[in-house]
Amino acid sequence: MKLKLATVAAVVLGLMASAAFAQTKETLTIDLPNDAATLDPHLQWNTDSYTVYRNIFDNLLTRDTSGKIVPQIATEWKYDGDKTIIFKIRDDVTFQDGSKLTAEDVAFSMNRIIDPALKSPQLSQFDQIEKAEVVDPTTVKVTTKSPYPALLAQLVKLSIVPKSYVEKVGDQDFNLKPMGSGPYKMVEWKKGIQTELEANDKYWRGNPPFKKVVFRAVPDVSTRIADLKTGKADLIREVPPDQASAIESDSNTKLLAGETERVGYLYINAEAGPTKDVRVRQAIAYAIDKQGLVDALLEGYGKPVNVVGAEPIFGYTETVEGYPFDPEKAAQLIKEAGAEGATVEFLTSPSYPRALVEAIQQMVNEVGLNVTISSSDQATFLKRRQGDAENAGGMAFGAWSCACQDADGIIFPLFRSGSIWAKYKNEKYDALVDEARIILDEQKRKELYAQAYEILREDVPGLGLYQVYALYGVSKNLQWQPTANEAMFVMDMSWQQ
Amino acid sequence: MLKYTVQRLIQAVIAIFGVLTIVFVVMHLSGDPTLLLVPQDASAEMIAELRRQLGFDRPIWIQYLDYLYGLAQLDFGMSVVQRVPAFAIVASRIPYTVQLAAGALVVAIGVGIPAGIIMATMRGSAIERFLAAVVVTGQSVPTFLSAILLIFIFGVTLRWLPTSGAGEFRAMIMPSIALGALSMSTFARMTRIAIIDELSKDYVRAGLARGLSLGETVFRHVLRNASIPVITIAALEIGNLLAGAVIIETVFAWPGIGQLAIQSIQARDFLVVQVIVLLISFVYVLTSVLADLVYVVVDPRIRLVR
Numbered sequence: 001m002k003l004k005l006a007t008v009a010a011v012v013l014g015l016m017a018s019a020a021f022a023q024t025k026e027t028l029t030i031d032l033p034n035d036a037a038t039l040d041p042h043l044q045w046n047t048d049s050y051t052v053y054r055n056i057f058d059n060l061l062t063r064d065t066s067g068k069i070v071p072q073i074a075t076e077w078k079y080d081g082d083k084t085i086i087f088k089i090r091d092d093v094t095f096q097d098g099s100k101l102t103a104e105d106v107a108f109s110m111n112r113i114i115d116p117a118l119k120s121p122q123l124s125q126f127d128q129i130e131k132a133e134v135v136d137p138t139t140v141k142v143t144t145k146s147p148y149p150a151l152l153a154q155l156v157k158l159s160i161v162p163k164s165y166v167e168k169v170g171d172q173d174f175n176l177k178p179m180g181s182g183p184y185k186m187v188e189w190k191k192g193i194q195t196e197l198e199a200n201d202k203y204w205r206g207n208p209p210f211k212k213v214v215f216r217a218v219p220d221v222s223t224r225i226a227d228l229k230t231g232k233a234d235l236i237r238e239v240p241p242d243q244a245s246a247i248e249s250d251s252n253t254k255l256l257a258g259e260t261e262r263v264g265y266l267y268i269n270a271e272a273g274p275t276k277d278v279r280v281r282q283a284i285a286y287a288i289d290k291q292g293l294v295d296a297l298l299e300g301y302g303k304p305v306n307v308v309g310a311e312p313i314f315g316y317t318e319t320v321e322g323y324p325f326d327p328e329k330a331a332q333l334i335k336e337a338g339a340e341g342a343t344v345e346f347l348t349s350p351s352y353p354r355a356l357v358e359a360i361q362q363m364v365n366e367v368g369l370n371v372t373i374s375s376s377d378q379a380t381f382l383k384r385r386q387g388d389a390e391n392a393g394g395m396a397f398g399a400w401s402c403a404c405q406d407a408d409g410i411i412f413p414l415f416r417s418g419s420i421w422a423k424y425k426n427e428k429y430d431a432l433v434d435e436a437r438i439i440l441d442e443q444k445r446k447e448l449y450a451q452a453y454e455i456l457r458e459d460v461p462g463l464g465l466y467q468v469y470a471l472y473g474v475s476k477n478l479q480w481q482p483t484a485n486e487a488m489f490v491m492d493m494s495w496q497q
Numbered sequence: 498m499l500k501y502t503v504q505r506l507i508q509a510v511i512a513i514f515g516v517l518t519i520v521f522v523v524m525h526l527s528g529d530p531t532l533l534l535v536p537q538d539a540s541a542e543m544i545a546e547l548r549r550q551l552g553f554d555r556p557i558w559i560q561y562l563d564y565l566y567g568l569a570q571l572d573f574g575m576s577v578v579q580r581v582p583a584f585a586i587v588a589s590r591i592p593y594t595v596q597l598a599a600g601a602l603v604v605a606i607g608v609g610i611p612a613g614i615i616m617a618t619m620r621g622s623a624i625e626r627f628l629a630a631v632v633v634t635g636q637s638v639p640t641f642l643s644a645i646l647l648i649f650i651f652g653v654t655l656r657w658l659p660t661s662g663a664g665e666f667r668a669m670i671m672p673s674i675a676l677g678a679l680s681m682s683t684f685a686r687m688t689r690i691a692i693i694d695e696l697s698k699d700y701v702r703a704g705l706a707r708g709l710s711l712g713e714t715v716f717r718h719v720l721r722n723a724s725i726p727v728i729t730i731a732a733l734e735i736g737n738l739l740a741g742a743v744i745i746e747t748v749f750a751w752p753g754i755g756q757l758a759i760q761s762i763q764a765r766d767f768l769v770v771q772v773i774v775l776l777i778s779f780v781y782v783l784t785s786v787l788a789d790l791v792y793v794v795v796d797p798r799i800r801l802v803r
Contacts, residue, residue: 034760037578044578045536119550124539175580191579191589192752193663218661218750219760226648226660379528379765386532402538413538420541 035217040175041159057159057180108163258482262401262468271389274342281460285323286330310467312484315407315449330367344394349381424461530765574768594753598738600673605680613688636682691723732788
């Protein structure tokens with residue numbers, strides 16, 4: 001009997017040892033809050049969709065870990081006049097079906113996304129492009145409607161799709177069976193459940209790190225964490241700060257915090273209600289303890305900002321002073337404005353952290369205003385927030401990223417008069433951001449944004465609160481550096497036993 | 498019988514049509530998906546353009562007629578979010594919902610009815626008190642809590658069962674228990690009351706007086722008579738279970754109709770919501786008609802006339 005037990009123990013130990021020596025990991029499993037809405041990279045633009053499809057496709061340009069725009073499918077580019085830019089295309093890239101990627105495909109991709117017939121929600125990011133033309137098999141000429149400095153930043157988001165394949169299968173089937181030139185090929189898409197990808201052995205940038213990648217849709221965060229702890233998932237997205245310690249304390253998992261270009265901000269209505277008075281808006285700015293919010297509600301996973309923008313964006317400036325936390329000064333300003341006890345409606349939706357909204361409510365109430373929270377679902381919230389100033393509430397919290405790392409993608413849509421988000425009008429400000437949008441000189445643009453930020457500081461149509469850190473829970477063996485634009489390229493990951 | 502069935506079906510069609518119309522109007526009045534689809538930095542013109550392309554700029558009654566016109570040809574339309582036919586999206590989720598409902602029903606009936614019988618026949622015993630505690634627990638613990646507790650105990654700590662997902666039998670166990678718990682309590686309570694009610698009747702006392710054992714009396718005579726109210730409950734419960742268990746499905750990442758419904762409503766994916774509503778109202782009507790027909794089989798004294 002003893003002998004038998006010893007034999008069994010030896011076999012078990014042997015099995016364990018061989019498992020431990022297995023160096024490579026076959027399948028990487030990633031838990032996302034939702035399934036991809038579409039896998040056609042030219043249709044839906046939301047984090048869960050592009051997290052999946054950007055691993056199937058290559059983009060014209062990309063960003064390196066420092067955030068600099070670098071070549072991917074394009075090798076180099078140069079301006080020809082201020083509305084035309086010439087891209088040189090790699091000639092050693094093939095799609096997953098073996099066909100060659102050429103300038104035809106690049107031009108097709110641009111013209112497809114700006115074609116109204118596709119009804120792409122991403123059109124607004126590319127609508128400054130007038131047309132793309134093939135010059136020769138490795139050269140594409142892109143013409144913009146006006147000089148457009150943010151073009152390269154937008155093109156970082158453009159996936160290159162195969163012209164002949166899309167034309168052959170049609171838009172609807174291309175969405176269901178996407179095929180690109182990226183590191184992973186689609187194997188099976190079980191809608192609402194998971195998407196399974198397989199390594200593209202002939203990928204031009206080398207062998208992908210895992211044979212298979214599975215993206216699962218797991219809406220509940222407690223379940224995502226349970227999946228990670230039991231090894232059912234190797235990487236999970238959207239960990240709330242209050243759950244961070246549960247992941248850090250487990251010896252099999254670790255927490256990765258990515259400092260993003262996303263900025264948590266407070267919109268303050270400058271065109272209607274008690275906040276129409278600039279003193280009331282300044283009072284709100286003085287009333288908020290940003291460091292306190294970061295420490296208490298974000299567990300330190302965030303960094304207070306001085307402007308509506310975070311460090312990784314072009315145009316961010318340190319020269320503009322932020323509002324210090326000064327409740328006495330705030331109370332005094334409220335008194336001067338005669339706004340004591342005035343009711344300010346705080347619009348929100350379940351998409352925004354309730355605790356944060358209530359903490360801000362409390363801080364602003366303490367300096368003499370009466371903040372009431374109106375919560376509705378996201379669609380209704382957006383309808384009010386983007387509608388008439390009279391009905392757009394007094395304030396609202398938001399977390400903004402244009403995924404373009406440029407001030408143009410933040411403060412232009414938020415505060416330029418005429419934009420749907422802006423409840424504010426200042427002609428001097430409008431002129432500055434308008435000019436910064438159509439010149440190519442980087443130094444000049446930076447100066448313009450510094451001036452624009454100074455005006456925003458004075459007028460406070462919005463208040464930057466903190467730089468958002470994206471929190472990921474990962475297996476302790478996964479090596480990966482999260483990026484400022486919240487992209488998740490499996491190609492950049494590796495596994496170490 | 499035939500006349501009755503036809504009448505019921507006509508009522509059902511009117512009810513379903515009414516529900517569809519109400520949902521259509523309410524959904525459309527509360528906004529459309531365009532704002533949720535565009536990137537944050539989209540301009541007003543871009544949003545208006547996309548809204549026009551998607552057809553949401555038309556007057557609501559035109560959209561409604563357009564929808565009915567499609568429906569009449571069994572065309573349920575395309576999902577604006579996923580760009581896939583709405584019917585296909587919902588159809589792909591039905592097997593998961595049916596699986597989970599069946600699992601929950603097994604738990605509910607398999608545990609609930611025996612528990613009810615025992616509680617009715619062994620009144621005052623320790624077993625009755627224990628079962629009463631189980632029933633109250635099943636009834637009062639909210640599903641989001643029981644689901645997370647199950648995951649924590651059997652998934653994370655003991656590692657007996659997978660923490661989420663669908664596709665294998667083991668993954669079905671925890672969601673079935675969490676979803677079936679409330680129905681289980683309802684079945685137990687209804688069975689207990691119905692049996693106690695029957696036990697006080699003359700035929701039972703006559704049987705016992707003639708020397709039949711309690712067990713024999715219950716299984717031969719009482720159960721059949723006590724089953725009418727239980728069948729009514731079963732019809733409602735099946736409807737509830739199939740109509741989707743939003744919370745359970747969300748917590749266990751179970752890709753059923755409930756999860757799809759809540760996501761489609763939030764995304765204002767109108768046509769998908771309409772298909773789900775159509776399906777759920779159809780299930781409710783069908784189960785209640787079926788229950789009526791089962792009554793006749795169980796108790797021939799019941800006549801379906803009016």
